[in-house]
Amino acid sequence: MAYSGDKIGRGGAVPHSREVIQVKDLVKNYGDFQAVKGISFTVKRGEIFGLIGPNGAGKTTTIRILSTLLKVSGGSVNIYGNDVATEPEKIRHIISYLPEDAGAYKNLTGREYLKFMASFFDGGEEMVDKGMEIADLGDRIDDKVDAYSKGMKRRLLVGRAMMIDPKVAILDEPTSGLDVINAQEVRHIIKDYARAGTTVLLSSHNMLEVDFLCDRIALIDDGRIVEEGTPSTLKERYKANNIEEVFTRVVK
Amino acid sequence: MSLKSIIKKEVKELLTPEAIVPVMVIAIVFAAMGNFMGGIEDELEEKPLIALINLDAGEHGRLVSTILEENADIIYNGTDVDEAIKIVKEEGGSAILEVPGDFSTNIENNVTGTINIVWIMKGVGVMDSIPSAKIDNLIQSINLGISAELIQRENDLDPVHVLYPTGREETILFKDREIEGVSPGTLSGMLSAQSVMVPIVTMILIMMAGGIIISSMGMEKEDKTLETLLTLPVKRESIVTGKVVGAAVIGLIMAGIYMLGFGYYMRSFRVGEVNLAERGLALGMLDYALVGLSLFGALLAGLALSLVLGTYAEDYKSAQSYLFPVTALALIPMFVFMFMDLGSMPVALRGAMLAIPFSHPIIAMRSLMFDDYLLVIGGIIYTFVFSGVMIFFAVRIFNSDRLITGRMTKKDGLLEKLTK
Ligand SMILES: Nc1ncnc2c1ncn2[C@@H]1O[C@H](COP(=O)(O)OP(=O)(O)O)[C@@H](O)[C@H]1O
Numbered sequence: 001m002a003y004s005g006d007k008i009g010r011g012g013a014v015p016h017s018r019e020v021i022q023v024k025d026l027v028k029n030y031g032d033f034q035a036v037k038g039i040s041f042t043v044k045r046g047e048i049f050g051l052i053g054p055n056g057a058g059k060t061t062t063i064r065i066l067s068t069l070l071k072v073s074g075g076s077v078n079i080y081g082n083d084v085a086t087e088p089e090k091i092r093h094i095i096s097y098l099p100e101d102a103g104a105y106k107n108l109t110g111r112e113y114l115k116f117m118a119s120f121f122d123g124g125e126e127m128v129d130k131g132m133e134i135a136d137l138g139d140r141i142d143d144k145v146d147a148y149s150k151g152m153k154r155r156l157l158v159g160r161a162m163m164i165d166p167k168v169a170i171l172d173e174p175t176s177g178l179d180v181i182n183a184q185e186v187r188h189i190i191k192d193y194a195r196a197g198t199t200v201l202l203s204s205h206n207m208l209e210v211d212f213l214c215d216r217i218a219l220i221d222d223g224r225i226v227e228e229g230t231p232s233t234l235k236e237r238y239k240a241n242n243i244e245e246v247f248t249r250v251v252k
Numbered sequence: 253m254s255l256k257s258i259i260k261k262e263v264k265e266l267l268t269p270e271a272i273v274p275v276m277v278i279a280i281v282f283a284a285m286g287n288f289m290g291g292i293e294d295e296l297e298e299k300p301l302i303a304l305i306n307l308d309a310g311e312h313g314r315l316v317s318t319i320l321e322e323n324a325d326i327i328y329n330g331t332d333v334d335e336a337i338k339i340v341k342e343e344g345g346s347a348i349l350e351v352p353g354d355f356s357t358n359i360e361n362n363v364t365g366t367i368n369i370v371w372i373m374k375g376v377g378v379m380d381s382i383p384s385a386k387i388d389n390l391i392q393s394i395n396l397g398i399s400a401e402l403i404q405r406e407n408d409l410d411p412v413h414v415l416y417p418t419g420r421e422e423t424i425l426f427k428d429r430e431i432e433g434v435s436p437g438t439l440s441g442m443l444s445a446q447s448v449m450v451p452i453v454t455m456i457l458i459m460m461a462g463g464i465i466i467s468s469m470g471m472e473k474e475d476k477t478l479e480t481l482l483t484l485p486v487k488r489e490s491i492v493t494g495k496v497v498g499a500a501v502i503g504l505i506m507a508g509i510y511m512l513g514f515g516y517y518m519r520s521f522r523v524g525e526v527n528l529a530e531r532g533l534a535l536g537m538l539d540y541a542l543v544g545l546s547l548f549g550a551l552l553a554g555l556a557l558s559l560v561l562g563t564y565a566e567d568y569k570s571a572q573s574y575l576f577p578v579t580a581l582a583l584i585p586m587f588v589f590m591f592m593d594l595g596s597m598p599v600a601l602r603g604a605m606l607a608i609p610f611s612h613p614i615i616a617m618r619s620l621m622f623d624d625y626l627l628v629i630g631g632i633i634y635t636f637v638f639s640g641v642m643i644f645f646a647v648r649i650f651n652s653d654r655l656i657t658g659r660m661t662k663k664d665g666l667l668e669k670l671t672k
Pocket residue numbers: 030033035053054055056057058059060061062656657658660661664
């Protein structure tokens with residue numbers, strides 16, 4: 001509970017470099033199967049970094065390792081100076097993780113859910129208010145989560161993830177499965193937060209949304225990073241109209 | 253702070269009308285069953301098995317023999333009490349009736365003719381007092397018969413004595429214990445109510461609370477709320493403890509509802525409790541506290557075991573199948589102890605029963621009536637150690653990949669091994 005939800009808490013232990021996430025030669029094995037085959041990337045402070053690739057590429061696996069859920073099989077991950085293998089508790093104080101396709105406790109109301117989550121960060125009313133503001137569910141915030149649509153659920157969860165003012169937000173496919181309007185809203189929330197200083201690492205298999213959303217991306221395929229750069233440089237490099245074309249040219 | 257909110261969340265999330273309504277229905281069924289049990293005793297037609305020791309050659313003694321020969325199966329008719337007890341025990345009989353030599357003389361002299369009864373009780377089950385009820389009726393008949401004879405002929409006896417010429421002195425032999433002055437109906441009423449209640453409450457409590465925790469795990473996995481929880485700044489130990497305590501709270505609330513139903517159910521058995529207390533068979537406050545502690549230990553063990561099993565659940569539906577081992581482990585002791593006591597079991601079965609933590613409240617209840625504290629306290633310690641070990645495993649699983657990756661890794665590994 002060392003982390004305070006206040007803005008003042010931001011940037012306390014920033015390392016000298018602006019690279020707040022450093023992933024080096026990361027490997028993850030599930031039994032005999034190697035899902036992540038030695039990937040490296042860095043994310044700068046305040047950046048929106050996208051892991052972009054098709055289903056099964058290893059995005060979720062990578063993200064779960066960064067979120068302290070899975071152990072590394074090889075290589076290293078460092079977030080704000082903390083090694084994920086040896087100091088997961090410290091990392092848990094500064095990150096906010098949104099699982100792919102996540103839900104919330106069905107029998108709680110949206111407000112109760114936010115309160116529950118805020119209690120882990122010693123965040124009082126303020127934090128909950130902020131979460132409700134981001135989720136923007138109006139009166140429905142006092143309905144049971146079970147009665148929410150997919151879009152409402154996602155907004156609640158994004159609200160939850162952002163209300164704690166994390167140093168790093170790790171979002172696994174934050175827009176997948178949403179309709180255009182909801183997806184757009186979620187993208188805007190993410191953008192706004194990054195502008196306010198939160199570093200965002202997200203994944204997406206939707207290669208068309210990343211132009212707008214991400215400052216920098218890594219294209220990931222079959223457990224390997226196959227390209228990396230800003231969307232515009234990549235498009236130039238491959239003379240492509242969009243990232244989808246870049247990807248198909250890279251993996252060809 | 254966060255532990256408290258986890259517990260609160262668990263209770264809120266899981267204590268739903270859907271969870272409570274079935275509990276209430278079952279509680280009501282039990283209450284109704286209590287009424288039904290009250291009537292069952294009158295029903296049986298079979299003749300009771302008894303031994304008769306008739307030392308009275310007088311007129312009244314002969315009448316006793318006649319009535320008993322007609323209405324009971326006399327498996328021993330002689331003069332040796334020890335032999336009679338042995339035979340009745342062997343043959344599964346119910347009682348030894350002894351008519352003393354001065355029976356007739358006493359009745360003729362205004363003194364109550366005493367019939368001595370030694371009841372052999374084999375168990376404390378609900379059905380065990382039925383033969384004794386029938387023998388009670390026979391003794392009523394004997395009293396009536398002698399009374400009728402006395403009235404028919406001219407006599408100058410005391411009128412009250414003429415109406416009640418016989419009396420009885422009874423002793424119960426049960427579990428190597430002699431209990432004087434209590435009728436089997438009273439004893440078995442009390443004991444069976446208790447020995448039926450504890451196993452059923454244990455079973456229900458374990459199954460309820462186990463189901464709650466396993467479902468909770470299934471739901472958390474389905475909604476990925478567990479994944480979120482595991483990335484929060486909260487100790488794994490707190491998450492595990494929160495789940496166990498949360499489910500325990502709900503389990504106790506549900507058990508409370510059951511107990512209300514049971515209270516009603518048990519009223520039909522509560523006759524002559526005072527008598528039992530005098531015989532040192534009723535449980536004192538300390539005994540009840542020990543049974544409660546034992547029940548709590550079993551509950552904790554069940555919850556911790558369920559939590560470990562729940563980590564295998566992938567979603568709400570698959571969670572239900574992981575409840576099966578818990579259900580089985582809760583049901584088996586209940587049924588086994590319905591028929592047998594620890595002492596009369598084969599060694600292997602006894603070992604198995606002692607190893608199942610859910611046996612211990614049942615064992616405790618029975619042992620306490622006969623002041624076997626060592627077994628009870630040992631059992632309590634065992635359930636707590638068992639819980640501790642399970643919680644240790646749960647925390648380890650919560651610290652490992654498996655909680656997130658589920659069985660997938662294992663399944664793949666196994667599949668690969670099989671296909672290679
Ligand atoms: N628990 C697991 N056990 C075995 N293999 C897994 C497990 N989880 C994921 N995989 C495999 O690892 C690869 C990467 O999966 P994932 O990281 O979920 O990809 P993405 O999120 O990019 O779709 C896939 O081939 C997937 O089948």
